[in-house]
Amino acid sequence: MQYGRVQEIELLERLKGNDCQFCTDGSLVPGEYKGNSAVLCQSCQTPAVQLW
Template identity: 45%
Template sequence: MAITELREDGVLGRLRGETCPACGDGTLVVETYKDNRAVVCEACETPRAQLW
């Protein structure tokens, strides 16, 4: 895992905890999406950013 993925000011860290713009109901969480680290909505499972 790259150091930038772990930093709070990285892309994933900045998006984590935000409201999902796709559904408006869920919160964005950091998890694996298609074998990549990503920020995904916990409600609708829409990825907002992923690193590969």
């Protein structure tokens, strides 16, 4: 299934602020991971989602 750009942005926005599932200290923030739009932990930098 392909998503349009609007759905991608909505997905990233929904995850913003959630607790990181990989560490105990961080929360998710929008950013970039390996050149792709992503939501990653502000503490451990692990991506929860990346889009390409």
